[in-house]
Amino acid sequence: MVKEYLENVRRLVPLVHNITNYVTVNDVANVLLACGGSPIMSDEPEDVEDITSVCGGLNLNIGTLHKSSIEGMLKAGHRANELGHPVLLDPVGAGASALRTNTALRLMRELKLTAVRGNSSEIKTLYLGSGTTKGVDADVADAVTENNLDESIGFVKGFAKETGSVIAVTGAIDLVSDGDRCYVIRNGRPEMGKITGTGCQLSGIMTAYLTANPEHPLEAAAAAVCVMGLAGETAWSRMEKGDGNATYRNRIIDAIYNMTGEDLEKGANYEVR
Amino acid sequence: MVKEYLENVRRLVPLVHNITNYVTVNDVANVLLACGGSPIMSDEPEDVEDITSVCGGLNLNIGTLHKSSIEGMLKAGHRANELGHPVLLDPVGAGASALRTNTALRLMRELKLTAVRGNSSEIKTLYLGSGTTKGVDADVADAVTENNLDESIGFVKGFAKETGSVIAVTGAIDLVSDGDRCYVIRNGRPEMGKITGTGCQLSGIMTAYLTANPEHPLEAAAAAVCVMGLAGETAWSRMEKGDGNATYRNRIIDAIYNMTGEDLEKGANYEVR
Amino acid sequence: MVKEYLENVRRLVPLVHNITNYVTVNDVANVLLACGGSPIMSDEPEDVEDITSVCGGLNLNIGTLHKSSIEGMLKAGHRANELGHPVLLDPVGAGASALRTNTALRLMRELKLTAVRGNSSEIKTLYLGSGTTKGVDADVADAVTENNLDESIGFVKGFAKETGSVIAVTGAIDLVSDGDRCYVIRNGRPEMGKITGTGCQLSGIMTAYLTANPEHPLEAAAAAVCVMGLAGETAWSRMEKGDGNATYRNRIIDAIYNMTGEDLEKGANYEVR
Numbered sequence: 001m002v003k004e005y006l007e008n009v010r011r012l013v014p015l016v017h018n019i020t021n022y023v024t025v026n027d028v029a030n031v032l033l034a035c036g037g038s039p040i041m042s043d044e045p046e047d048v049e050d051i052t053s054v055c056g057g058l059n060l061n062i063g064t065l066h067k068s069s070i071e072g073m074l075k076a077g078h079r080a081n082e083l084g085h086p087v088l089l090d091p092v093g094a095g096a097s098a099l100r101t102n103t104a105l106r107l108m109r110e111l112k113l114t115a116v117r118g119n120s121s122e123i124k125t126l127y128l129g130s131g132t133t134k135g136v137d138a139d140v141a142d143a144v145t146e147n148n149l150d151e152s153i154g155f156v157k158g159f160a161k162e163t164g165s166v167i168a169v170t171g172a173i174d175l176v177s178d179g180d181r182c183y184v185i186r187n188g189r190p191e192m193g194k195i196t197g198t199g200c201q202l203s204g205i206m207t208a209y210l211t212a213n214p215e216h217p218l219e220a221a222a223a224a225v226c227v228m229g230l231a232g233e234t235a236w237s238r239m240e241k242g243d244g245n246a247t248y249r250n251r252i253i254d255a256i257y258n259m260t261g262e263d264l265e266k267g268a269n270y271e272v273r
Numbered sequence: 274m275v276k277e278y279l280e281n282v283r284r285l286v287p288l289v290h291n292i293t294n295y296v297t298v299n300d301v302a303n304v305l306l307a308c309g310g311s312p313i314m315s316d317e318p319e320d321v322e323d324i325t326s327v328c329g330g331l332n333l334n335i336g337t338l339h340k341s342s343i344e345g346m347l348k349a350g351h352r353a354n355e356l357g358h359p360v361l362l363d364p365v366g367a368g369a370s371a372l373r374t375n376t377a378l379r380l381m382r383e384l385k386l387t388a389v390r391g392n393s394s395e396i397k398t399l400y401l402g403s404g405t406t407k408g409v410d411a412d413v414a415d416a417v418t419e420n421n422l423d424e425s426i427g428f429v430k431g432f433a434k435e436t437g438s439v440i441a442v443t444g445a446i447d448l449v450s451d452g453d454r455c456y457v458i459r460n461g462r463p464e465m466g467k468i469t470g471t472g473c474q475l476s477g478i479m480t481a482y483l484t485a486n487p488e489h490p491l492e493a494a495a496a497a498v499c500v501m502g503l504a505g506e507t508a509w510s511r512m513e514k515g516d517g518n519a520t521y522r523n524r525i526i527d528a529i530y531n532m533t534g535e536d537l538e539k540g541a542n543y544e545v546r
Numbered sequence: 547m548v549k550e551y552l553e554n555v556r557r558l559v560p561l562v563h564n565i566t567n568y569v570t571v572n573d574v575a576n577v578l579l580a581c582g583g584s585p586i587m588s589d590e591p592e593d594v595e596d597i598t599s600v601c602g603g604l605n606l607n608i609g610t611l612h613k614s615s616i617e618g619m620l621k622a623g624h625r626a627n628e629l630g631h632p633v634l635l636d637p638v639g640a641g642a643s644a645l646r647t648n649t650a651l652r653l654m655r656e657l658k659l660t661a662v663r664g665n666s667s668e669i670k671t672l673y674l675g676s677g678t679t680k681g682v683d684a685d686v687a688d689a690v691t692e693n694n695l696d697e698s699i700g701f702v703k704g705f706a707k708e709t710g711s712v713i714a715v716t717g718a719i720d721l722v723s724d725g726d727r728c729y730v731i732r733n734g735r736p737e738m739g740k741i742t743g744t745g746c747q748l749s750g751i752m753t754a755y756l757t758a759n760p761e762h763p764l765e766a767a768a769a770a771v772c773v774m775g776l777a778g779e780t781a782w783s784r785m786e787k788g789d790g791n792a793t794y795r796n797r798i799i800d801a802i803y804n805m806t807g808e809d810l811e812k813g814a815n816y817e818v819r
Contacts, residue, residue: 030468030469030519040409044372064590065593093588097597100593136586196576196579197575244802245800246580246799247796247797247800250520251515254520257519295568311682313639313642316612317610317612511788526790527788527789
């Protein structure tokens, strides 16, 4: 029954404060509108506390850090924690630089995070405290596969238990756990990796889902992962000869815009372990 | 006779300096090219005076303020005022944070603004000196409707007279006034609200129109509002099954790219009060 | 035989570090993915050395400079030079402001640049040490034409010899030289000038080509110019009634995504002088 999480977003139109990278920020804004939420962006330390106060949730994405935006993330995060708003961390490129790794670890230490969503290399970096992420993509050696599935589920459950956050590791197979249960999700298309920012978009959507479903963070996070993956499948089915990653990007956002609760219920491909 | 304002933009190719937010900046650049202008972006205080000097108009948008970009806006604005260039303010999110409200008020106080364009909540915030804007969207309670139209026209005329700027309040019904007359414009589609940055795009276009039509700021501003709304209608008529807000965004810019003076003359839906 | 340069990019998936403007950064990321590379963006001085170390090439674009990003460009550039990575400079708007001109000249002085790619006004500004660029577009008086072709080739060859960098002047006719030979390329469409950032996109692609073809910088740079121009032609052939510059932008990236070595071999239109 994932459809109620989608329908709550469409009904409640959660306002999401995003401190995110300047590469994919426009897509994050449009996908938040597409899924039924409403986006606002602000990273200036003097502005963020006011902005987060009028919002319902906070999405922190470290894709293009600046010293002042790190300060903005901490200020906004503390204010959101005071207000009881869900806070999500997307540790883009953790493991690829000391600044990214250390900033992600600091945000995990100083803030109460409702959820952390990244690729397998980024999440392993956070678990180990250091890493060797290859840029912004996951290392093949770190990928969740059918062969290492049990072990991967154990890792994600353990890390969720340790941190008290929902942990979402996304890739060919997606794992979302709160420490007790783990959603194993098999929606999506490999071609989504040829679009910049599908992970950032998912983090935006997931924050909207967490905000509109405050009693069910695990299910809301898992539903958001299904939405993004299913949109990738729907969009792919509309691709025509000559279309490439730019058109695919647009069609994915379009698919999210048009997705109903029934579509999600029918298309979501997951098991709970 | 709105078509001459469009044709002047296509003929004169006004170069517009934009200090704008990083969320919608790419769309602002592409829509300026689509309407016949030419965009340049620069917010670094050391760069802005030179850049505004080679341009014809200045578009100030406070969507994602930074301390240094505020300094850049003031420097660029003073230089543009010295040169007699039109300057437009888009007070994105005024009312949602003290920094945004105060920055917008300061820009209004220190600069001579040719036009101010915002939604009804933002403009009311500027009039009252404080506000309760819900993020970057207008509060429903503030909307211009057929029921409060006379009162709304009176408010916009009064604020335009008080400030000496053309005031443009955009929403389901758009009002554009210089204090004496008020254009009431009924172009556009509600679905435009599901795309991030249609307001920012309109502010970019409006600056190009003000720059290419320096003798007629009221008419130029009103024509720009008609262009954006009509493009929203034309684009909507090209939407196909499965299309959503990402495709709609592209089709709106496409519609502006293809719009002729005759199209605008025929499609503009306005009265002057 | 340009196809091998394309195929090397698809085979080696070069990771490119981009310090680029916030206007066109999303298109640069998507076009890098489309051509077979992988993008990462980072401009914070504390982050750039780590990031450039995990990459293969560095793309420096001065389209929206900030004081801190200038520092980031120098730090990243020095590290890339130490590591022997190719470094490209795109001097966006050199000649339009002192900050842009001086920053571009400083980067040329302090760094070993593999290639410099700009429009004719920008490159002339760098040669002369000052200029009168009109915003971010080339001055018509500076354009390379069939009438001044011999003289233009002589200028580009001379500047390449003087600097030790591959110099690429792009416009209606593109010239790419290493000082000895000059590729004269006649791919592309004039309508590409109505899309923001086709130059920035080309610089991203060119950096990927330089990174994947380290023994052949001249040929790699020329192949990248052919790719972009040919994509502009292919994309134009797919345009339908009502399409404009937003759709054209998407179709160009799509065309790069779908381009094979054979397509490039057949469509590249160049001579070597």
